Amino acid sequence: MLVYLIRRLAQSILVLLVMAVLVFVGIFAVGNPVDVLINPEADLQEQQATIERLGLDLPLHEQLFVFMGNAVKGDFGRSFLHGEPAMEIILTRLPATMELAVVALAISLVFGVLFGLWAGLKPYAFSGKTIMAGSILGFSLPNFWQGLMLILIFAVFLGWLPAGGRGETTEFLGMRVSFLTADGWSHILLPALNLAIFKMCLVIRLARAGTREAALQDYVKFARAKGLSPRRIVLVHILKNIMIPVVTVVGLELGSMIAFAVVTETVFAWPGIGKLLIDSIVNLDRPVVVAYLVLTVFMFVIINLTVDLIYSVLDPRVRLAEVKA
């Protein structure tokens, strides 16, 4: 186990390092931020001073060295655009993205399991088939267009919900959050739904397959023979057993939800880190792009590491195969 742990940890650190170098060198090759940042009317001396202040006059490998040294300390430089430390800007935006992802996860889990249970109990009924057809459609719709259509229906035609923005926020544990006010809820509903639909379809399929399998098991027959009410059989006995794969998959998908939030945040003008990334790419705001990517890669490396370690505890075969290879 220790060998496996060390190998896996070393691999994670290597991935993180390689990605950081790739991202930094790659972003370095894109456009010249000096053109965007410096007032074109400034004279040559002022321009030179700005370039030196930003450290852009050093050769690439020295810039990389400085960058890596600072990155370890969590310092990714100041945003060219906002003048504040890049990591700080991202961290102030992070709660908005997290809130969106958590609400979306809750929606996909609750409705996905409910619809999946229903479709699994009545696989040949019209309602069950409709749910499955709907889940196939949910898989096929491009996420951004689906968001536009939600806006078109609920904001433009019906006028029930606002089309974008975050609405009223309140202070909660030192973060600005939306979920404590009615206005905040009305703003978060559409973007969260948009982010949730794809995962919900995934959960529906898992829950349906699990239910169909569980319904034939002996413990369900026994519960029925014991005279338990159908409601209790479904909500207690079957539900508990289908939740294992559902929770595993959904836990794994939390990371990809944060990645996909880029699309939803752009469509709904939700002020999270995804929208920040797109704005920063367009404005050539290097420090913010690099900081976002390093943070996200870090997050994924941690998630993947955790998942692998948990699997290796649950299933010794994983560990053995890895050490042998």
Added chain:
Amino acid sequence: MSEQTAPLEPIASDLSPEAGFAETPWRRFAVEFASSRLAMVGLLLFLGIALAAIFAPWIVPQDPYDLAQLDIMDGQLPPGSASLAGYTYLLGTDDQGRDMLSAIIYGLRISLLVGSVSVVIALLVGGSLGLLAAYFGGAVDSVIMRVVDIQLSFPAILVALILLAIFGNGVDKVIIALVIVQWAYYARTVRGTALVERRKEYMEAASCLALSHRRIVFRHLLPNCLPPLIVVATVQIAQAIALEATLSFLGVGVPITEPSLGLLIANGFEYMMSGRYWISFFPGVALVLAIISINLVGDQLRDILNPRLKS
């Protein structure tokens, strides 16, 4: 049907008297494919979309990127409006008076081009690497598959965003990014199949004949690994088209001069708030139809080509 064709094709009926025609693998494949009506609808839909995209310049009512043909007075007309020149804008016009139907057909052209070219290149790259990994094993295998594992642990959209943040806009750059995102799927698929095939007797026979590595890999191993690869490639075309549209919508994909469906949808976004939905709506419908038709074909291919699903 067999009675009608039998007298016309006596040679064929000799070979296979019951079926009425020679049962070649291709014919059997076609018959099996046609057994699903949904798959046939998907195939016809996809062929229609592809033909429209290929022959776009000859079938569109208006060249959407020839400024001389555009009339700003026709801007933002709803679907079914008549133009100043007299013909009908079936799907309305955008802010510059561009016929949306023509713009969509041209957009499909770019979307399908990006999707199919990237899939073909990724298929070649990923397929070859997967074959090499399985055939040679050892260090080659572990290096290639480790890279595959690491890449697949990140969501495709994140990898594509990183790459395009580095490369910048452009059709060629989107294609490169999509290839890098996709190759790992093919490598993994081919390797899995090839590992099973490698142990079969025909491979042993080929080695005993002292054939060259190249001949064994490409003439013996590769053809037997194709079926799952074809299925993955079909589904990946739809994925690639959707991903390209997403990236273009976000403004990091194709440039404004070569608007794909994603960019058309992005352009219509600002007008949607005031109820002029058609500028975003119809390109999206075209995109969804393209994706669904490809997925329907892919589903049926998977059912036919996967021997485990056959009873």
